[in-house]
Amino acid sequence: MSEKSRPPSRHRPATLKDVARELGLSVATVSRALAKPELLRPATAARVHEVVHRLGYHPNVAAQNLKRGNTGIIYVVVPSLSPFFSEVFRGAERAALERGYSIVMGHTDRRPDRESEYFNKVSAGQGDGILLVSTAEAVTAVTHKRKPPPTVAVMDPVVNYDFPSVRIDHAKGAMLAINHLTALGHRQIAHITGPAGSPAAIHRRDGYLAAISAAGIAGGEESCVPGEFTVASGETAMASLLARPKRPTAIFCANDEIAIGAIRAIKAAGLRVPEDISVMGFDDQRIAALYDPPLTTIHVPIVDLGYTAMVKLARILAGEPYEKDLVLNTYLVQRSTTGRPPKKA
Amino acid sequence: MSEKSRPPSRHRPATLKDVARELGLSVATVSRALAKPELLRPATAARVHEVVHRLGYHPNVAAQNLKRGNTGIIYVVVPSLSPFFSEVFRGAERAALERGYSIVMGHTDRRPDRESEYFNKVSAGQGDGILLVSTAEAVTAVTHKRKPPPTVAVMDPVVNYDFPSVRIDHAKGAMLAINHLTALGHRQIAHITGPAGSPAAIHRRDGYLAAISAAGIAGGEESCVPGEFTVASGETAMASLLARPKRPTAIFCANDEIAIGAIRAIKAAGLRVPEDISVMGFDDQRIAALYDPPLTTIHVPIVDLGYTAMVKLARILAGEPYEKDLVLNTYLVQRSTTGRPPKKA
């Protein structure tokens, strides 16, 4: 048996060459059949695909990367590993896998220097691009440097730098929430905010204030209590709200975790949700539907945010056209934590 | 200016060739200086390193992978994205990055078919190896197949298959916990377990039973209440324990999350920790030190588990010798949730 005609040894993955030999075609043709089938006679493309399938051929990503001069690595930079960001990551991961990218998670713990690290890595050819999730700060990494690497901002736009983004309209979501509550008859609606530095928190608060004022009801600055996107902060904030002389009949929370904290505090005070107080969250995280009682909240397409952002980044890297600023849709999900306000005692 | 002597264009990452040209050496020598410096004259190696540093040279991973016939991808397969697994992931990530691997996270949601997926991927040349974290089930993926891909089991050994592993001695940790409690004078020690299917939960429970019986005190099967490695299950289990006629003076929880749930339930019942009841966790997760009161727990080197496992997998892949079964050390961390039992009322 001659050396060159030897079949692939037992467990070596099939290569283009294997497919080509099997078909009596050149590797170039097979390559094209996979990348640009329109350049081939349909019949040829079909034959190629049949054999590709039969041999279980998968392109060798390392070879593709080498040829194309890239790394195939995308950094997904998140502030922390909360359930919310895990979902975003999941979406990004799926889109990445579909396109042959592998993604590396980077947590910054909200420290700007840890952000710069990833920018530097990519600038040094250690990666192809960055998905910057909920990270308003990237300024340090960017302002004093030259052209930054391909980056897509997810959730919040980056302060001082105009990266392409995939986000939602926080203010609109907040208005959806307030409108739901006013429609139920609430006139005393408080808001527990997210952290002061978060654009998402700020915009949700702005939406709350705008909707309150549009409805011409009480509330405003003085009805906002600062929170932190955590259950604990929701409990604390709610406790302070309960201690007020004029107790609100409904609470709009800047996210689901805060809402859960608020509900805990309300229960701890011997009150019921929603009979005594209505509570709304924001995000529609996994826990929202599972919690008891299930949370009325503003649905945010969390996984999709990650998926869409990765798709956009892939387009950018491929030099394909893309929408600069994509705003995904939010909508109200009514579950069991909102109802009509209690009759006046 | 001749074509061949053109310096690297503005933003192309430096290559071996660049370094070699700069030094008047061959690329082979530079490559060796990096991989096997002992083969070179020390002076040469030093000169190479100087230039490598000055030019900011980083090896092109794609080229290395292509040459070596691997992918550089390791799958870290975890049941879920809880904080615990995130920590393991972090450790694995660090070790991977140090060695030029990139790691892709795979969550199985405890579904065996999702596990097999990753095994198949690696078998098909889509990855180099697998870190299987706390996943007792991998059986389906493995038993009926031929030789499985390089895999290291982390935390729990895999049922029915003898993968190299990095783990801890759960039973020993549990004994440490019980000995601490008995030393404080406790004689009524209950245990809230983890889920029935988890080897970790089973071994921790075994350790509890063994230590209880060794101490010759009350408790045993009937002092075990089933839990789930979650805060909520800890609350529920603790509530049932509080309702018992003979209330325990100390609770050993199968992990920190359960312990937090237990503490919540105790507080909700108007009792104090540790004055009325002592509570111990297991794992020493990040939250343990931050919680109020800070948790007495069994320290598990979570990040290290991931790190060590990845190091071992890298050794396996490199054909270097490795320890088949590595058991990392655990120890007691005394914080503020354990104390002497209350004086008899």
Place this chain on the structure above:
DNA sequence: ATGAAAGCGCTAACAG
């Protein structure tokens, strides 16, 4: 519509 050939950056024989 298809083939031949060059070369991406690196490693590893093999020579000296």
Place this chain on the structure above:
DNA sequence: CTGTTAGCGCTTTCAT
């Protein structure tokens, strides 16, 4: 101790 050389698998001109 160091240089020369031959690919790894793929994409992409350039021919035909």
